[in-house]
Amino acid sequence: MMRLYADSSKCSGCRACLVACSLNLFQENNPKKAALVIEAHFPAPGAYKVRVCTQCGACAEVCPTGAIKINERGAYYVDMAECNLCEACVPECPESVMFVRTELADTSWKCDLCGDCVSVCGTGVLWIAETEAAVA
Amino acid sequence: MNGYGGQILRVNLSNGQISKEPTPPELAREFVGGRGFGIYFLLKEVPPKADPLGPQNKLIISSGPFSGLMIPGAGKCDWTTKAPLTGGYASASMGGHFTAEMKYAGLDSIILEGISPKPVYLFIDDNKIELRDAAHLWGKGSMVVEKILKDQYGEEFQVAAIGPAGENCVSFAHINHDYGRQAGRGGVGAVMGAKKVKAIVVRGTKSIPVADPEAYRKAGLELFKACKEAEMLKEWTSYGTTIVVSWCDEVGALPTRNFSAGSFEDGKNLYGPVMRQKIVITDKGCFGCPSPCGKYSRVQRYDTYVEGPEYETIGMIGSNLGLKSIEDVAHANYLCDEWGIDTISAGGVIAWAMECYEKGIFTKADTDGLELKFGNAEAVFKLIEKIAKKEGIGALLADGVKRAAQKVGKGSEKWAIHVKGMEQSAYATHNATAMLLAYMTCDVGAHHNRAWAITYDLQVGRERVAPEKVARVIWLQHFRPMFDVLGGCRLQWVELGIDRNLYLPALEAITGIHRTWEDLELVGERIWNLARLYWMREIDGFDRSWDLPAPRFYEEPPTSGATKGQITRFEDVQKLLDVYYEQRGWSPQGHPTPQTLERLGLQSFVN
Numbered sequence: 187m188m189r190l191y192a193d194s195s196k197c198s199g200c201r202a203c204l205v206a207c208s209l210n211l212f213q214e215n216n217p218k219k220a221a222l223v224i225e226a227h228f229p230a231p232g233a234y235k236v237r238v239c240t241q242c243g244a245c246a247e248v249c250p251t252g253a254i255k256i257n258e259r260g261a262y263y264v265d266m267a268e269c270n271l272c273e274a275c276v277p278e279c280p281e282s283v284m285f286v287r288t289e290l291a292d293t294s295w296k297c298d299l300c301g302d303c304v305s306v307c308g309t310g311v312l313w314i315a316e317t318e319a320a321v322a
Numbered sequence: 323m324n325g326y327g328g329q330i331l332r333v334n335l336s337n338g339q340i341s342k343e344p345t346p347p348e349l350a351r352e353f354v355g356g357r358g359f360g361i362y363f364l365l366k367e368v369p370p371k372a373d374p375l376g377p378q379n380k381l382i383i384s385s386g387p388f389s390g391l392m393i394p395g396a397g398k399c400d401w402t403t404k405a406p407l408t409g410g411y412a413s414a415s416m417g418g419h420f421t422a423e424m425k426y427a428g429l430d431s432i433i434l435e436g437i438s439p440k441p442v443y444l445f446i447d448d449n450k451i452e453l454r455d456a457a458h459l460w461g462k463g464s465m466v467v468e469k470i471l472k473d474q475y476g477e478e479f480q481v482a483a484i485g486p487a488g489e490n491c492v493s494f495a496h497i498n499h500d501y502g503r504q505a506g507r508g509g510v511g512a513v514m515g516a517k518k519v520k521a522i523v524v525r526g527t528k529s530i531p532v533a534d535p536e537a538y539r540k541a542g543l544e545l546f547k548a549c550k551e552a553e554m555l556k557e558w559t560s561y562g563t564t565i566v567v568s569w570c571d572e573v574g575a576l577p578t579r580n581f582s583a584g585s586f587e588d589g590k591n592l593y594g595p596v597m598r599q600k601i602v603i604t605d606k607g608c609f610g611c612p613s614p615c616g617k618y619s620r621v622q623r624y625d626t627y628v629e630g631p632e633y634e635t636i637g638m639i640g641s642n643l644g645l646k647s648i649e650d651v652a653h654a655n656y657l658c659d660e661w662g663i664d665t666i667s668a669g670g671v672i673a674w675a676m677e678c679y680e681k682g683i684f685t686k687a688d689t690d691g692l693e694l695k696f697g698n699a700e701a702v703f704k705l706i707e708k709i710a711k712k713e714g715i716g717a718l719l720a721d722g723v724k725r726a727a728q729k730v731g732k733g734s735e736k737w738a739i740h741v742k743g744m745e746q747s748a749y750a751t752h753n754a755t756a757m758l759l760a761y762m763t764c765d766v767g768a769h770h771n772r773a774w775a776i777t778y779d780l781q782v783g784r785e786r787v788a789p790e791k792v793a794r795v796i797w798l799q800h801f802r803p804m805f806d807v808l809g810g811c812r813l814q815w816v817e818l819g820i821d822r823n824l825y826l827p828a829l830e831a832i833t834g835i836h837r838t839w840e841d842l843e844l845v846g847e848r849i850w851n852l853a854r855l856y857w858m859r860e861i862d863g864f865d866r867s868w869d870l871p872a873p874r875f876y877e878e879p880p881t882s883g884a885t886k887g888q889i890t891r892f893e894d895v896q897k898l899l900d901v902y903y904e905q906r907g908w909s910p911q912g913h914p915t916p917q918t919l920e921r922l923g924l925q926s927f928v929n
Binding site for chain 1: 390391392394397419422426465469477478500501527528529530532535539542543546547549550555559603604605606607608609610611612613614616618620627
């Protein structure tokens with residue numbers, strides 16, 4: 187199984203990945219609707235932390251409607267038509283990258299491994315590779 | 323409207339009235355955005371001869387059609403106003419994430435009008451827009467305020483704030499954002515301070531509509547691909563703008579001890595690789611930037627964090643003040659950011675004061691006891707605070723180098739390095755005629771970013787005074803500022819060398835309007851001429867004498883460094899202007915002719 191990886195030490199906080207993500211996921215320009223997170227810790231210690239989906243599947247396990255499925259890339263994704271906004275998945279996510287924000291969308295959302303974030307990242311923070319479990 | 327937030331926000335600070343109006347489609351068509359919107363509102367709405375610090379002046383903050391979209395470097399924000407520093411046109415460009423957030427809140431421009439009766443900050447959370455009490459923030463540093471507001475409202479909010487210098491209306495006070503990005507030049511922070519606005523806090527959660535989403539996505543990805551494949555990406559991203567320190571030192575363009583030379587004997591201590599190794603802790607990018615020039619540093623000696631220093635600050639606060647240590651420069655940079663003054667003007671005016679001291683025009687009685695010699699870092703730290711507080715000698719320097727020299731006299735006007743009252747930024751131009759002309763004719767005063775022609779000088783022969791050099795400067799003055807119109811960054815083109823034609827399909831897919839670079843450069847030319855009309859309107863007797871450089875560049879050849887003994891003759895300075903005016907279609911006094919205004923369709927801007 188493939189997943190997205192991030193090396194936070196290379197991140198410059200530009201957020202290009204967020205707008206690319208929302209554009210692919212929702213066909214919208216709206217970083218608030220992205221499926222990864224950049225935390226900025228300034229002025230001290232002066233560092234960024236990137237949080238990404240590890241495709242662990244914990245969200246899918248608890249989804250009562252079966253809305254979180256596996257796509258052709260082998261990644262868990264939200265079938266938006268089947269999400270009932272129960273939010274059961276949100277607290278289960280160990281990386282806090284399972285999103286429900288009803289003011290922004292009528293569905294939950296998560297990373298579906300489209301790869302557009304990797305395409306726009308200029309500093310090599312993000313890449314897609316086999317999960318550790320698969321490598322092991 | 324595709325590619326736009328769709329609305330203009332007006333905040334009348336005098337009566338607290340907040341209103342929105344749709345962004346006029348014809349404005350977007352003709353002036354595109356950013357500083358195009360800025361000059362339009364400035365000319366149409368701010369009455370002639372308004373006091374820059376009075377209620378009639380406006381602070382116009384604008385994004386562009388690229389801002390906040392998936393375009394490399396789409397994080398540039400324009401701040402236009404009548405400049406307290408010069409009495410003319412100010413258009414300061416700020417990077418970071420503010421402009422993107424404005425767009426997500428649906429705003430193309432924010433226009434601050436009037437003067438608030440008490441300190442406030444402007445709070446914008448999508449459609450919830452309020453003026454909130456800032457009594458607890460007044461008097462605090464710009465980054466301290468940013469931290470307080472971010473802690474209060476959360477990471478999704480972006481903050482732009484002034485420091486004490488802005489509150490005190492220091493004529494070169496800046497506006498600080500994202501812990502180290504500024505709208506720096508011309509005194510935009512003083513205008514905000516005069517209006518009693520300590521900060522603007524903004525969050526937007528709306529989506530920006532585009533005309534053709536699939537074509538836009540494709541064109542956007544092409545642009546990022548070109549940036550990532552660029553040969554220069556790695557080296558540029560390692561050092562950012564400090565990549566040019568060593569080059570400038572070698573060719574004699576690094577301002578040294580108040581521009582008396584262009585090479586610094588201790589310059590090597592300030593080079594990019596030294597800085598990277600000694601103090602940089604992370605790269606820090608503006609919105610959507612694949613090649614972040616921002617270097618964020620920690621100076622252990624002073625226990626301070628600062629974004630930078632970047633090239634301009636290294637030149638103006640470092641070599642131009644004779645400071646030999648990158649840590650000292652970085653700490654001075656931090657002080658300027660926190661107190662809220664532009665590092666370029668600060669370096670210019672402090673260098674002038676140091677020269678006054680070394681020449682015996684100032685004694686310790688004039689400098690509040692400071693030993694104002696080149697190289698004295700402690701004195702620089704103290705002066706920055708004094709300027710921000712307008713305390714002692716700081717009150718004199720807070721007016722900028724032109725007015726300070728007029729007040730002091732005794733020949734010190736000769737070493738006040740400015741054009742139109744704006745301190746020259748960090749390129750020594752003793753023998754670099756294109757760059758000299760770029761400074762002479764820049765629309766805000768002696769600033770480099772409109773036409774960065776110094777490399778062209780080296781390419782074609784630095785002392786040459788040739789029509790093609792003038793033509794190059796004019797083309798740069800139209801083309802480069804278009805990024806400030808589009809709300810993007812020019813550095814992917816300048817430094818990574820990506821094909822500028824890649825931007826065109828993206829712009830068309832975003833706005834639905836087909837444009838060529840020739841179309842866009844015409845917009846640039848119109849803006850350039852409008853800025854000229856603004857100077858003519860605001861300053862009685864505005865003529866070619868306002869385009870002359872500091873005498874140092876035609877009277878005093880450097881006695882050391884790469885440009886030792888080299889100078890541009892005064893007759894060549896005049897010739898540069900003659901050719902420039904002729905090519906622009908301006909009169910010998912530097913005024914656009916009626917035919918030129920007609921060609922550009924600008925007659926309606928002249929009474």
